[in-house]
Amino acid sequence: HEIIDRLNGGVAELTDTRRQAITLDYTSRKLYQYELSDYLYQYGLSILLVVLLIIALIAVAIMKYREMRAAHEEKIRQLVDHDPLTGVFSLDGFRKRAEELLRTHPDTPYLLTYANIRNFKFINDSLGMSAGDELLRFWANRTLATLSDEEAMGRV
Secondary structure (H helix, E strand, C coil), X not given: CHHHHHHHHHHHHCCHHHHHHHHHHCCCCCCCCCCHHHHXXXXXXXXXXXXXXXXXXXXXXXXXXXXXXXXXXXXXXXXXXXCCCCCCECHHHHXXXXXXXXXXXXXXXXXXXXXXXXXXXXXXXXXXXXXXXHHHHHHHHHHHHHCCCCCCCECC
């Protein structure tokens, strides 16, 4: 051990130029050129970790994109199928829900009602649009409270 330590100490004392000259004298007289395999051996673990990190980041980005897309699709479906003012089904949403209920319970008798607030324009004109909107929301909420899960309500 002591001899090797002394030799290493002596080699460490040499300048880089002298060390290269000795190497050239006792080898094929060519300076060593690093190849790809040398770099892979030296930095292989780091390269692997960087590649795995990039793959993980791409996978996370794809998952986030899919989640965001699903949320946007659900929001669009909600906007298409529901009336934005009252929250009840729109005409399309009502049709879809009614078809679903009829398919699920084909033998159940059903009733279709239509409600029209006469002279609703008078309410909007005299009390304001916000009062008319509030009346529609109140009417929708009260009506929805009386419906079961197997009944549907829509606003046309």
